[in-house]
Amino acid sequence: MNAILKSLIWFLYPAQCRRCGENLDPADGYYICKLCWDQVEYIKRPYCEKCGFPLNPLSSLSEMIFSCANCPDESKFGKVRSIAYYHNSAIGEAIRLLKDNGKTIMADKLAEIMVKGINEFLDSKDYDFIIPVPIHKKKVRKRGYNQMELIGRKVSSKTGIPLETKSFVKIKNTPPQRGLTGKERIQNIKGSFSVINTSNIERKRILLIDDVMTTGSTVNECARVLLEEGKADNVDVITLARVAFSDLPDDIRDAMSQQI
Ligand SMILES: [Zn+2]
Ligand SMILES: [Zn+2]
Numbered sequence: 001m002n003a004i005l006k007s008l009i010w011f012l013y014p015a016q017c018r019r020c021g022e023n024l025d026p027a028d029g030y031y032i033c034k035l036c037w038d039q040v041e042y043i044k045r046p047y048c049e050k051c052g053f054p055l056n057p058l059s060s061l062s063e064m065i066f067s068c069a070n071c072p073d074e075s076k077f078g079k080v081r082s083i084a085y086y087h088n089s090a091i092g093e094a095i096r097l098l099k100d101n102g103k104t105i106m107a108d109k110l111a112e113i114m115v116k117g118i119n120e121f122l123d124s125k126d127y128d129f130i131i132p133v134p135i136h137k138k139k140v141r142k143r144g145y146n147q148m149e150l151i152g153r154k155v156s157s158k159t160g161i162p163l164e165t166k167s168f169v170k171i172k173n174t175p176p177q178r179g180l181t182g183k184e185r186i187q188n189i190k191g192s193f194s195v196i197n198t199s200n201i202e203r204k205r206i207l208l209i210d211d212v213m214t215t216g217s218t219v220n221e222c223a224r225v226l227l228e229e230g231k232a233d234n235v236d237v238i239t240l241a242r243v244a245f246s247d248l249p250d251d252i253r254d255a256m257s258q259q260i
Pocket of ligand 1: 017018019020021022032033034035036
């Protein structure tokens, strides 16, 4: 379509930002306006060096350096980094558009954000593979794609870290983690992943990528299986977004408040 025609269509039928409802400017890109993207709150230090949970500046040094009250009880991953806060953010909206509304174009912007996050928090030379958290084949059939695989493909081509999507799979079609307590999340996800090609994973340093991290039970279970079944050397994790303290499941929040 030529540029004049495109501008005319935009002028006659302005699309609205899916987050704030304002008219989109063609320069904004798809579905979400620049103002909303500018309001994204990126996670900065202090955070827990182990699980990446954003901490209060008054937190103890040991919480920042070793582990915090939000770290999973038995953390298997090397470290986790999350890029931005989830709730009511343009990132959250973009993830929903990609996951639930079939807007695969959002994978471009989300991959761009993930690449920036990798460059800021991690070193791409530390990894042999990017592995997107897998979804069950029934979900892939229904949605048509695994959203993290779409993002992973683009992140892989920008960072040069090869993408591996065939060796690690979800074998149980579990109900969504949303609305479950911390303990229920661990139970719900346990035993739902498997390594089907150990020789590809053995002794590899893996960067697992996911969209949103709440309690960390999903990525921790993935790391456990990749290390124990797959004999991986190390599994680090990066997620686009992070659920803030106030939105964590009640039992996790209560347990954390007692320790703080
Ligand atoms: Zn907006
Ligand atoms: Zn932590």
